[in-house]
Ligand SMILES: Nc1nc2c(ncn2[C@@H]2O[C@H](COP(=O)(O)OP(=O)(O)OP(=O)(O)O)[C@@H](O)[C@H]2O)c(=O)[nH]1
């Protein structure tokens with residue numbers, strides 16, 4: 292089964308907890324703190340594999356869980372890191388975060404890798420909190436949760452030129468006479484249900500990859516027929532070759548062309564504006580010449596190549612023309628940088644990690660991922676941990692902002708499910 296779209300939940304490993312412990316040695320009554328840090332949780336990594344042709348394996352996985360980092364131990368032993376989990380995907384897989392819609396990675400080369408969910412950091416052990424002020428800290432941190440998200444994985448085949456057009460115009464017939472691909476060919480529409488790839492050899496060391504796509508019909512962009520989902524397989528192509536049936540038996544050739552162009556445009560502006568060429572197929576039909584003239588009259592500046600997939604007339608010429616067009620068309624970036632997660636996250640990296648909202652006269656809510664992460668790591672098991680958290684808030688400028696917003700002693704400050712009392716005189 293050819294599966295080219297899968298939603299997959301991934302959850303990277305949690306970081307190991309930090310340890311709280313003190314040295315026990317013979318003859319030394321009060322050893323120093325020696326609780327080690329927790330190990331980092333394992334990442335989830337996607338790796339492109341030439342051997343895979345569809346995303347079917349991912350469909351059966353549904354939920355991929357990462358390995359937990361080990362907890363820290365006494366005697367300053369750091370917990371072992373959780374082992375990374377590798378998931379193989381076919382070359383040509385684009386991964387999006389379903390929540391943000393941003394592209395996490397686009398794997399286009401064999402063995403290319405990308406981390407799709409990061410393991411949580413290990414919590415610090417109490418040894419890490421030793422300072423001149425605090426000689427015997429008891430506090431230690433929990434490990435951070437691993438990154439968790441739903442990924443939309445889409446396979447977009449790697450082809451240089453894509454054949455698009457109505458059903459039964461001869462797309463599969465063309466690829467079968469131009470390459471060694473042997474797709475099913477028949478005189479009923481929608482014979483091809485999934486894309487076929489074929490390598491077209493033009494000469495010594497000269498070749499290109501051709502894609503035969505399922506037929507599109509009017510309304511495909513709204514989901515009619517097989518819909519337009521498979522058009523994504525044309526999105527990596529440099530050139531779009533529109534195949535028209537010059538027999539005119541199915542419909543008017545000019546109308547056929549208009550509809551195909553419109554469907555491409557409705558699918559994506561990017562696909563529509565790709566370099567394109569028209570293949571006038573079925574030229575062996577008696578009235579084909581007449582239809583071709585009619586078409587050329589309407590579209591004077593289009594390059595049209597006449598062929599017959601049955602008599603093979605014009606096929607060699609078509610190979611050369613397509614190859615020329617392919618080598619003379621530069622490759623475009625598949626995605627704009629604004630669509631990618633790495634760019635967007637980088638752009639916002641320097642922003643404030645939280646925001647304060649005033650809920651009412653005496654209640655403030657602090658929101659922000661970084662801060663919430665910090666809180667969920669903190670073990671509130673005593674005054675020391677609370678102080679440490681308060682100190683971090685101060686360093687982030689929370690206190691100052693609260694005071695500017697008019698917070699008074701005794702007011703409530705909420706972060707996630709926690710409620711704190713605002714005190715103006717905290718000891719730092
Ligand atoms: N006479 C003639 N018949 C052709 C030619 N090319 C294709 N055909 C016939 O047209 C019918 C449809 O051909 P296919 O290659 O299956 O068409 P397709 O575009 O792949 O169709 P879908 O897969 O349904 O989108 C078949 O019966 C072919 O034999 C041609 O150049 N001349």
Ligand SMILES: [Mg+2]
Pocket residue numbers: 462463464474475482483503504505506
């Ligand atoms: Mg076909």
